[in-house]
Amino acid sequence: MKTETSENFDDAKLARRSFLRYAGAGVASAGLLAIASCSKDHVSPSANNGIGKGDLASSFNANHIDIGSGDLAILNYAYALEQLEAAFYIQAASSPYSGITTAESDFLTEIRDHEVCHREFFKAALGSHAIPVLTVDFSSINFSSRSSVLRAAKAFEDAGVKAYDGAGYLIQNKEYLTLAGKIVSVEARHAALIRNLLEWGSYASSDVVDNNGLNTSLSIAQVLPIANTYLKTKVSAVNYNYKAS
Amino acid sequence: MNLLNIIEEIEKADPEVTERLSPRRDAIKNITSFGSKVAIAALPFALGTMFKKAYGSTSTTSTVIDVLNFALTLEYLESYFYNQGTASAGLIPAADTKYIAEITDDENHHVTFLKAVITQLGGTPVSSPTFDLTAGNGSHNGPFEDVLTNYQTFLAVAETFEDTGVRAYKGQAHNLLGNQVVLTAALSIHAVEARHASAIRYLRTNKYGANVKPWITSTLSLGNDTGIALVNANYAYENNVVQGGVDLTTLPGATAGSKTSVATATAAFDEALDMQAVLALLVGSFIVN
Numbered sequence: 001m002k003t004e005t006s007e008n009f010d011d012a013k014l015a016r017r018s019f020l021r022y023a024g025a026g027v028a029s030a031g032l033l034a035i036a037s038c039s040k041d042h043v044s045p046s047a048n049n050g051i052g053k054g055d056l057a058s059s060f061n062a063n064h065i066d067i068g069s070g071d072l073a074i075l076n077y078a079y080a081l082e083q084l085e086a087a088f089y090i091q092a093a094s095s096p097y098s099g100i101t102t103a104e105s106d107f108l109t110e111i112r113d114h115e116v117c118h119r120e121f122f123k124a125a126l127g128s129h130a131i132p133v134l135t136v137d138f139s140s141i142n143f144s145s146r147s148s149v150l151r152a153a154k155a156f157e158d159a160g161v162k163a164y165d166g167a168g169y170l171i172q173n174k175e176y177l178t179l180a181g182k183i184v185s186v187e188a189r190h191a192a193l194i195r196n197l198l199e200w201g202s203y204a205s206s207d208v209v210d211n212n213g214l215n216t217s218l219s220i221a222q223v224l225p226i227a228n229t230y231l232k233t234k235v236s237a238v239n240y241n242y243k244a245s
Numbered sequence: 246m247n248l249l250n251i252i253e254e255i256e257k258a259d260p261e262v263t264e265r266l267s268p269r270r271d272a273i274k275n276i277t278s279f280g281s282k283v284a285i286a287a288l289p290f291a292l293g294t295m296f297k298k299a300y301g302s303t304s305t306t307s308t309v310i311d312v313l314n315f316a317l318t319l320e321y322l323e324s325y326f327y328n329q330g331t332a333s334a335g336l337i338p339a340a341d342t343k344y345i346a347e348i349t350d351d352e353n354h355h356v357t358f359l360k361a362v363i364t365q366l367g368g369t370p371v372s373s374p375t376f377d378l379t380a381g382n383g384s385h386n387g388p389f390e391d392v393l394t395n396y397q398t399f400l401a402v403a404e405t406f407e408d409t410g411v412r413a414y415k416g417q418a419h420n421l422l423g424n425q426v427v428l429t430a431a432l433s434i435h436a437v438e439a440r441h442a443s444a445i446r447y448l449r450t451n452k453y454g455a456n457v458k459p460w461i462t463s464t465l466s467l468g469n470d471t472g473i474a475l476v477n478a479n480y481a482y483e484n485n486v487v488q489g490g491v492d493l494t495t496l497p498g499a500t501a502g503s504k505t506s507v508a509t510a511t512a513a514f515d516e517a518l519d520m521q522a523v524l525a526l527l528v529g530s531f532i533v534n
Contacts, residue, residue: 188439213354
């Protein structure tokens with residue numbers, strides 16, 4: 001995931017300052033600041049110990065991070081999911097499955113651009129509070145197969161929608177909540193399209209929309225184990241009852 | 246209970262309010278056009294304040310019930326729209342019956358669900374307003390006069406309702422901050438409305454030659470991507486490219502050396518609309534006053 005170029009850096013830095021000022025600073029960040037300075041070269045033997053005891057720095061390494069607490073945790077949770085989605089569509093768009101139509105190729109390319117936009121937004125907005133770039137593992141996806149790619153896309157989009165919906169109530173800042181809302185509806189638009197591509201008319205089927213007409217939602221502790229199956233960098237959320245194994 | 250009923254209630258309770266609301270009530274009544282001619286700024290200064298008065302206290306529960314009754318009003322409209330469409334012989338092609346029925350069912354469920362939640366919270370669900378699906382404020386010869394006889398008009402109105410519904414729910418999220426049950430439910434309906442919007446848009450493009458994406462792709466000068474100028478106001482601000490103080494067009498794009506385009510920046514983020522703006526788009530056109 002190589003995206004930030006030096007020519008964009010100043011813009012991004014300005015944008016970040018503006019975001020943090022605008023959003024207010026009343027969010028916990030000590031643990032997240034520690035992440036940025038953690039070792040990326042060594043797997044600490046205490047990787048799975050000590051998390052939640054406040055000694056966060058010793059708990060993080062390139063293969064295992066925690067999102068921390070407070071609004072920054074939720075934003076980093078979103079950033080993690082957007083990194084995953086962006087990486088998936090970058091690969092799907094760069095190695096099109098056999099028999100892909102022009103319309104499908106255009107759609108996947110546009111969705112890729114949206115997900116990269118989400119990822120870059122969080123990266124710029126979070127600045128030094130951002131979790132590191134995650135290493136993905138898509139070995140379970142056959143990128144030459146339409147079925148494999150679209151089913152994976154469906155899984156990512158549906159999970160993304162459920163994740164944002166399920167974590168919304170944890171957000172304490174109104175502006176952040178609205179921003180999450182602005183993104184989740186686009187993820188839902190993606191999900192509906194991908195489902196229609198797989199099976200016409202399945203855009204809001206009963207496996208994602210319940211009898212009250214509500215999209216099902218998932219907690220952080222339910223989403224991260226799924227996300228981690230596609231990640232080499234394991235993401236934990238000990239403050240939200242989930243520690244990656 | 247519709248908007249004017251609410252104002253009348255306030256008038257009954259406090260005759261002095263009549264004097265202050267009077268010109269604004271005229272402003273509401275005079276909104277007979279739908280779309281770009283509707284000036285949001287000309288609407289009553291504080292419909293939110295009126296709602297608070299109509300519903301009593303300003304407690305958190307009251308705010309939550311106000312939001313839910315607002316949502317219920319929108320769901321009444323969508324539910325009525327799809328049920329009327331379904332009941333109009335020859336409108337929906339047989340091949341699309343099941344596709345549309347999925348949305349109809351969801352909207353009907355939203356009405357039932359919201360009424361139940363409002364009741365559970367100790368509130369009283371508002372009753373359904375009177376609707377005019379042609380946007381004619383009761384004349385039934387508004388700009389969408391053939392909405393129940395011309396399937397393409399029906400789909401165009403559906404698209405606008407869904408996209409606007411997404412914006413309306415998004416605009417209320419902050420009023421439900423931290424409320425695990427109600428906010429999560431509202432966000433979950435919001436996501437379903439977005440699925441519907443995507444589905445209607447894709448149906449129009451895939452089968453009927455429209456040129457819209459499942460997402461709203463704006464230009465810097467125009468939020469509306471539907472090609473239907475009458476609904477420009479429903480897409481106002483969708484052309485925003487600055488999120489949380491970050492100008493998205495300064496960010497790196499997906500390909501090496503590129504930056505994020507306006508099309509991508511606007512499509513990647515849907516915009517919110519507040520209660521007053523949403524009602525301004527509907528009352529006096531689709532919602533009869």
